[in-house]
Amino acid sequence: MIVVAGATGNVGREVTRLLVEAGEQVRALTRDPARATVPTGAEAVAGDLNDPSSLARALAGTEALFMLSGYPPEIFAEAEKAGVRRIVLMSGGSAETGDRSNAVAQYMIDSEDALRASGLAWTMVRPRMFMTNTFQWLSQIKAGVVRAPWPQVPAAVIDPADIAAVAAKALVSAEHEGHAYPVTGPEALRPGDRVRILAEVLGREIRYEAQPDDEARAQMLAEMPEKYVDAFFSFYSGGKLDEATVFPTVEEITGRPPRTFAAWVRANAERFQ
Ligand SMILES: NC(=O)c1ccc[n+]([C@@H]2O[C@H](COP(=O)([O-])OP(=O)(O)OC[C@H]3O[C@@H](n4cnc5c(N)ncnc54)[C@H](OP(=O)(O)O)[C@@H]3O)[C@@H](O)[C@H]2O)c1
Incomplete structure (x- = not known):
């Protein structure tokens, strides 16, 4: 039995689907099982990652956990108490910067x-920009x-389904324990690229305009706390995060190359109509 946190999200949904497909028993964690749509074959279970004691039922009798970053560290003790022995944690490239x-x-x-x-x-999965x-x-x-x-x-940029494919492999095999994997797509692309x-694949005219930093900052401040706006400016204006280096991780672990951005747009074309 494997528990997937964030099972209604971009990555967790795919982790859940892949594990079910592989014949694993999967509990899909969500704050609201009544409202959540989880992949067929998985059991939706309630739990709030901000309240580690709420996870006891979801974790009971499970062997592995797919986990997101940014939640209370007590979750790991709860997991151990419940019998979990392997955790695959999704963090990100910035975990490599050491910049607290x-x-x-x-x-x-x-x-x-x-x-x-x-x-x-443990296995750390460190995806770059989704x-x-x-x-x-x-x-x-x-x-x-x-x-x-x-x-x-x-x-x-990386397709969340490819991040999930790496995580799903790590959840079912001891081979990946103790590894921290950078996970990238196949090519580095600027926003204009x-x-x-998008324009080529969707077959219509779409233009890119560079947004000045002050305008972007004002827009972001309306959407998130200032400390995160500062963090993104430090990454991208301050050059503190390298998301351009391409790593062979997806192909090495899954046996097939990661999806290109063009293929991802094609697969999601309906959403852009
Ligand atoms: N976007 C990027 O470019 C990027 C790059 C690197 C790393 N990341 C990391 O990726 C993560 C986001 O992953 P994603 O895109 O797959 O997720 P997402 O689509 O944003 O969905 C968030 C998921 O987290 C769950 N969740 C949120 N708060 C929760 C809580 N208190 N208790 C239980 N579940 C909770 C939600 O479940 P319910 O709503 O069903 O409870 C949902 O399944 C972030 O941690 C981010 O730091 C993102």
Whole structure:
């Protein structure tokens, strides 16, 4: 039995689906099982990651846990108490920076450190920028002009399904214990490259416009706490995060290359109409 946290999210949903497909018994964790849609064959179970004691039932009698970063470290003790022996933690590239002054890196580093200190078997999965972040541009894509910051910053964007494929392998085999995996897509793309590919694949005119930093900052402040806005500016204006280096992890672990951005857009074309 394997528990998947974030099972209604971009990555967890795919982890759940892949494990069910592989014949595993899966509990899909969500705060609200009545409202959640989880892949067929998985059991939706209630639990709040911010309240580790609420996870006791979901974790009871399970062997492995797919976990997200940024939640209380007591979760790892709860897991151990319930019998879990292997945890696959999704953090991100910023966990590699060691920069605790950056609020995003800090929560990822803290989660990784707490897991390493727990004594449980661990695998860290460190994805770079998700292709699904493109949905943040949805209304702009429909309007034909995408105005987004950091025109010169490339990222080897990754399909969450490929992150999930790596995580699913690590959840069922001791082979990946003690490893921290950078997970990237096959090519580094600037925002303008991604917009060009969107236009080519969707077959219509979509233009990219570089958004000035001050305008981007004001927009982001309306959407998230200032410490996270500062964190993203430190990554992308301050050059503190390298998301451009391409790693062979997906192919090495799953036996097939990661999806290209063009293929991801094609598979999600309906969402962009
Ligand atoms: N986007 C990127 O470019 C990027 C890059 C690197 C790393 N990451 C990391 O990826 C993670 C997001 O993953 P994602 O995109 O797969 O998720 P997502 O689609 O944003 O969905 C969030 C998931 O977390 C669950 N969740 C949120 N709060 C919870 C709580 N208190 N208790 C239990 N479950 C909770 C939600 O479940 P319910 O609502 O059903 O409870 C949902 O399944 C973040 O931790 C982020 O730091 C993102």
